[in-house]
Amino acid sequence: MELNDAILNRRSIRHFLPDPIPRETITKIVDMARWVPSWGNTQPWEIVVADGEKAKTLSEAFENEVRKGNPPRPDIAMPIEFPEPYKSRYMGLGRSLLTSMGIARDDAEARARHWMNMYHFFGAPACLYLLIDGALNEPYSCLDLGFVGVTICHLAVQEGLGTIFLAAAMHYPDIVRSVLDIPDTKKIVIGLAIGKPHPSSPASLFRSERDPVEKFLRFA
Numbered sequence: 106m107e108l109n110d111a112i113l114n115r116r117s118i119r120h121f122l123p124d125p126i127p128r129e130t131i132t133k134i135v136d137m138a139r140w141v142p143s144w145g146n147t148q149p150w151e152i153v154v155a156d157g158e159k160a161k162t163l164s165e166a167f168e169n170e171v172r173k174g175n176p177p178r179p180d181i182a183m184p185i186e187f188p189e190p191y192k193s194r195y196m197g198l199g200r201s202l203l204t205s206m207g208i209a210r211d212d213a214e215a216r217a218r219h220w221m222n223m224y225h226f227f228g229a230p231a232c233l234y235l236l237i238d239g240a241l242n243e244p245y246s247c248l249d250l251g252f253v254g255v256t257i258c259h260l261a262v263q264e265g266l267g268t269i270f271l272a273a274a275m276h277y278p279d280i281v282r283s284v285l286d287i288p289d290t291k292k293i294v295i296g297l298a299i300g301k302p303h304p305s306s307p308a309s310l311f312r313s314e315r316d317p318v319e320k321f322l323r324f325a
């Protein structure tokens with residue numbers, strides 16, 4: 106597959122098939138992704154895969170937290186408020202995604218169901234947890250983690266798989282640490298769900314928009 110095709114075919118999948126992904130396939134993808142650059146070649150990424158029973162245990166525990174009304178307590182602070190024009194893009198994404206899924210603005214039940222689905226990795230059979238050591242400089246190590254993460258997304262497309270980065274998967278990092286046996290010295294940065302995209306579900310086919318290149322690229 107051409108790189109351009111992998112880039113253009115990648116999208117966030119919000120409806121996966123339950124079929125398990127062979128561990129060899131995940132290993133093959135990550136083995137290739139490790140060739141991304143990092144600050145001073147520090148390679149700060151650590152990846153722990155939750156699949157099978159572990160993925161199930163995690164999503165059930167997350168659902169429990171959400172039902173109890175416990176707010177997220179992430180290791181890495183999440184953005185609270187976006188200024189314009191970012192806020193409009195953020196709100197626009199939510200609107201167009203829910204519309205494409207046939208969920209009306211006032212359908213609180215369907216919205217809550219979609220929200221809860223997020224904590225179940227949208228049905229993905231596996232979630233890759235991207236971690237850094239707590240002793241590292243957070244912004245630049247997270248940048249490096251982003252490189253490896255998005256490369257995994259593109260390689261997954263090449264394997265006929267789909268992915269989605271999930272902040273929701275790291276809302277309760279103490280649970281992740283406990284279920285996946287991760288020491289307290291590690292920070293859970295992001296979850297990356299992986300699996301086979303549902304072939305026809307709107308939540309699997311949805312495409313987000315982008316501003317045209319002239320809007321953000323200039324030659325000084």
Ligand SMILES: Cc1cc2nc3c(=O)[nH]c(=O)nc-3n(C[C@H](O)[C@H](O)[C@H](O)COP(=O)(O)O)c2cc1C
Nearest residue numbers: 115116117198223269270271272273274295312313
């Ligand atoms: C760091 C990060 C965290 C994200 N967390 C979530 C999430 O919790 N739930 C969700 O539905 N999408 C999440 N996404 C997916 C974004 O909404 C998505 O990447 C964006 O809308 C662009 O769409 P695309 O990935 O389909 O191109 C996340 C993406 C990133 C990069």
